[in-house]
Amino acid sequence: MAEPGKGAASTKAAPTDWHEELRSRGYRVTPQRQLVLEAVSELGHATPEEICARVQQTARGVNISTVYRTLELLEELGLVTHTHLSHGAPTYHLAAEADHVHLVCRGCGEVTEVAPRLVDGLVTALDRELGFVTDVHHLTVFGTCRNCR
Numbered sequence: 001m002a003e004p005g006k007g008a009a010s011t012k013a014a015p016t017d018w019h020e021e022l023r024s025r026g027y028r029v030t031p032q033r034q035l036v037l038e039a040v041s042e043l044g045h046a047t048p049e050e051i052c053a054r055v056q057q058t059a060r061g062v063n064i065s066t067v068y069r070t071l072e073l074l075e076e077l078g079l080v081t082h083t084h085l086s087h088g089a090p091t092y093h094l095a096a097e098a099d100h101v102h103l104v105c106r107g108c109g110e111v112t113e114v115a116p117r118l119v120d121g122l123v124t125a126l127d128r129e130l131g132f133v134t135d136v137h138h139l140t141v142f143g144t145c146r147n148c149r
Contacts, residue, residue, distance in 0.1 A: 018079050025077060032062055036070040040080050045091040045102075045111060083138050085111055102140040107148030 018037060019029050027033075032055070039054040040046065046054070052067040071092055074080040081098045082090040086109075100113040116123075116136040126132040 018074075018077075021077055021079060027073070027077075031059065032066055033070050033074070035059055035062065036067055037074060037079065040071075040074075040092050041094055045083075045085065045093050047089040047091055049089065051092065081137055083140055085140055098137045101136055103145075104140055104142050105145035105148055106142055107144050110145055110147075112145070 022029050022033065035055045035058055036051060039051045043050055043054060048064060048067050048071060051071070052062065052064045055062045055067060071080060071082075075082060075092075075095075078095050080092050081095045082092045083102060084090050085102055085104050099116060101116055101119055103112040103114060104110075105112075116139075119134075119136060119139065119141075123134045123136065126134055
């Protein structure tokens with residue numbers, strides 16, 4: 001079971017991939033963009049504030065608005081994605097690692113990532129009955145984990 005902010009560090013985006021993506025769209029590879037993307041990769045599911053704190057360990061002059069703008073650009077380019085794991089700020093992770101559904105325990109707050117196939121029945125029913133196509137990359141299911149039951 002994954003903990004919030006854990007598990008993504010082992011799967012870093014290859015720098016050349018996102019460097020090329022930025023350049024091909026007319027954007028420069030700035031130190032701030034690199035630091036934000038590295039922080040997202042290292043932290044896993046992290047809020048903009050957590051990402052900013054990590055970036056500021058290396059570059060004190062980077063502020064929260066720079067982080068928000070950078071995250072917005074990186075999401076637009078398809079390099080990161082966000083999800084809402086609670087009523088608070090969204091959390092960000094690498095888009096390459098986005099193929100999962102989040103289960104959030106209301107008791108202890110544990111976040112578990114599961115394969116999208118586990119919600120195939122729900123996705124199919126929503127499409128068939130309502131014509132609603134589900135984006136499982138943003139799907140978060142709240143409930144009670146085994147340990148809190």
